[in-house]
Amino acid sequence: MGILLVEDEPNVVSVIKRGLTDYGFEVSVAANGATGLQMALDHDFDLVILDVMLPVMDGIQVCKRIRQQKKTIPIIMLTALDSTENIVSGLDSGADDYMVKPFKIAELAARLRTLLRRSGSETLSNNTYTIGNLVLNTESKIAYRNNEALKLTATEYRLLEYFVKNQKKVLSRIQILENVWDIDFNMGTNVVDVYINYLRKKLEKNGGPNLIHTVFGMGYLMKEGDTDEDTK
Numbered sequence: 001m002g003i004l005l006v007e008d009e010p011n012v013v014s015v016i017k018r019g020l021t022d023y024g025f026e027v028s029v030a031a032n033g034a035t036g037l038q039m040a041l042d043h044d045f046d047l048v049i050l051d052v053m054l055p056v057m058d059g060i061q062v063c064k065r066i067r068q069q070k071k072t073i074p075i076i077m078l079t080a081l082d083s084t085e086n087i088v089s090g091l092d093s094g095a096d097d098y099m100v101k102p103f104k105i106a107e108l109a110a111r112l113r114t115l116l117r118r119s120g121s122e123t124l125s126n127n128t129y130t131i132g133n134l135v136l137n138t139e140s141k142i143a144y145r146n147n148e149a150l151k152l153t154a155t156e157y158r159l160l161e162y163f164v165k166n167q168k169k170v171l172s173r174i175q176i177l178e179n180v181w182d183i184d185f186n187m188g189t190n191v192v193d194v195y196i197n198y199l200r201k202k203l204e205k206n207g208g209p210n211l212i213h214t215v216f217g218m219g220y221l222m223k224e225g226d227t228d229e230d231t232k
């Protein structure tokens with residue numbers, strides 16, 4: 001069923017739910033500890049986001065009770081208190097990770113993906129693809145990087161979608177032309193190189209690392225890490 005968010009502050013709920021939905025997560029909400037505990041036990045959520053300071057039953061108690069019945073579900077605690085004692089208390093109650101408020105949604109999404117990979121769970125819909133901090137939703141036709149929507153032309157979007165769906169594969173210019181532009185290869189055109197340059201600039205606008213690498217003599221490759229020099 002995705003993510004259970006147990007949080008009593010409406011503004012915080014709104015920001016987290018909207019942000020995580022943009023990243024492809026399905027988010028259900030409980031406004032107090034007792035309701036959150038019941039929902040966590042009654043449904044098969046992939047992960048629980050649990051605030052420490054909650055009405056009716058605090059997050060520490062909720063975490064302990066969840067752990068008694070669900071040993072492996074990932075739990076991340078949210079706290080406004082960044083003292084070592086509070087952090088240790090949360091982890092000792094059974095939480096897998098913690099975040100101190102305020103925080104950036106991009107970091108929270110990254111922490112969730114890490115916990116889900118460790119647990120072997122998958123909450124992203126079939127319409128959502130991720131690579132690093134880039135998220136692309138093929139239903140809404142919107143891509144986000146560092147939690148910011150990218151302003152792409154229709155052609156740039158098709159090019160990005162083709163790369164994301166084929167990440168870690170070396171794609172030749174012929175393949176790209178046939179799949180993005182639906183035209184046969186023309187030795188005299190450099191349209192692929194031009195649009196990849198456009199796309200790179202938009203992906204790296206806010207200082208993010210390069211995701212599209214040149215594989216000299218072969219084509220292009222989308223992956224995290226490495227530089228163009230590494231793919232020679």
